[in-house]
Amino acid sequence: MLELKNIEKSFGNVNVLRHINFSVDDGEIISILGSSGSGKTTLLNIILGITQPDCGEIRFNTHDITKVPMEERGFNIVFQDYALFPNLNAYENIVYGLRNKPDISTPDEVQDLIDLLGLREHLNKNIEQLSGGQKQRVALARTLVMKPRILLLDEPLSALDGVIKESIKEKIRQIAKEFHLTTIIVTHDPEEALSLSDKVMILGSGTILQYAKPDEIIHAPKDGFVTEFILRQLEIKRSNILALFDGGEVRTAV
Ligand SMILES: Nc1ncnc2c1ncn2[C@@H]1O[C@H](COP(=O)(O)OP(=O)(O)OP(=O)(O)O)[C@@H](O)[C@H]1O
Numbered sequence: 142m143l144e145l146k147n148i149e150k151s152f153g154n155v156n157v158l159r160h161i162n163f164s165v166d167d168g169e170i171i172s173i174l175g176s177s178g179s180g181k182t183t184l185l186n187i188i189l190g191i192t193q194p195d196c197g198e199i200r201f202n203t204h205d206i207t208k209v210p211m212e213e214r215g216f217n218i219v220f221q222d223y224a225l226f227p228n229l230n231a232y233e234n235i236v237y238g239l240r241n242k243p244d245i246s247t248p249d250e251v252q253d254l255i256d257l258l259g260l261r262e263h264l265n266k267n268i269e270q271l272s273g274g275q276k277q278r279v280a281l282a283r284t285l286v287m288k289p290r291i292l293l294l295d296e297p298l299s300a301l302d303g304v305i306k307e308s309i310k311e312k313i314r315q316i317a318k319e320f321h322l323t324t325i326i327v328t329h330d331p332e333e334a335l336s337l338s339d340k341v342m343i344l345g346s347g348t349i350l351q352y353a354k355p356d357e358i359i360h361a362p363k364d365g366f367v368t369e370f371i372l373r374q375l376e377i378k379r380s381n382i383l384a385l386f387d388g389g390e391v392r393t394a395v
Pocket residue numbers: 152153155157175176177178179180181182183184329
């Protein structure tokens with residue numbers, strides 16, 4: 142179990158995170174949902190170990206890891222921009238982390254992951270020859286071969302749309318459940334958060350407004366901000382969809 146207790150973080154005199162208290166059970170998928178600047182990435186970086194909190198405590202399986210450096214925490218992140226190595230092909234990217242730690246995944250496990258993510262036909266391609274969704278899957282495979290104890294994803298689906306988005310969402314869920322992998326996803330899209338996760342955390346100006354199962358967030362939003370935020374975001378999507386249909390005719394999306 143991952144636990145954060147009374148985490149606080151300021152940059153200069155800007156208080157970015159306040160009174161952050163929550164826990165994530167093993168194998169659980171949670172989403173951190175909030176508008177731009179609400180502190181989502183900062184919170185992810187604190188869990189990963191890139192950023193030190195000003196005070197508070199992080200525990201993993203009851204051990205205090207607040208001061209444990211990133212490499213020793215054994216968590217891993219897929220960055221929003223994938224951060225793939227452009228000079229290596231897809232396969233070389235996937236196995237990159239195993240160069241120094243070859244025992245983490247067996248060759249069979251690597252091959253299984255490649256099939257699971259549907260990457261077999263793309264292995265020899267250079268990164269610039271891959272589509273956004275293929276890059277995202279390579280980034281996911283590269284992270285998963287290292288068998289992280291916690292998987293962190295910063296806006297994993299924001300650059301994708303339609304069918305690809307749905308299929309990667311499904312893969313993330315499948316992998317998390319199959320490997321019993323604790324997964325923390327940052328997003329600003331309520332639909333994504335509510336459909337993908339076991340629990341959703343709503344961050345507003347650096348505090349946790351609500352942390353609950355999707356069903357509870359929808360049926361019992363804790364305060365006006367949560368209701369407004371979710372409805373507004375969903376409404377924007379709905380009006381975008383409606384805008385595509387005009388009097389029964391499908392118009393070209395802009
Ligand atoms: N290294 C830093 N130095 C100074 N201020 C920072 C730093 N990192 C983040 N901030 C500030 O902290 C606040 C929260 O930033 P953060 O990146 O966590 O937001 P976010 O919720 O991830 O936003 P977005 O959805 O736009 O990615 C912002 O006001 C940002 O300007």
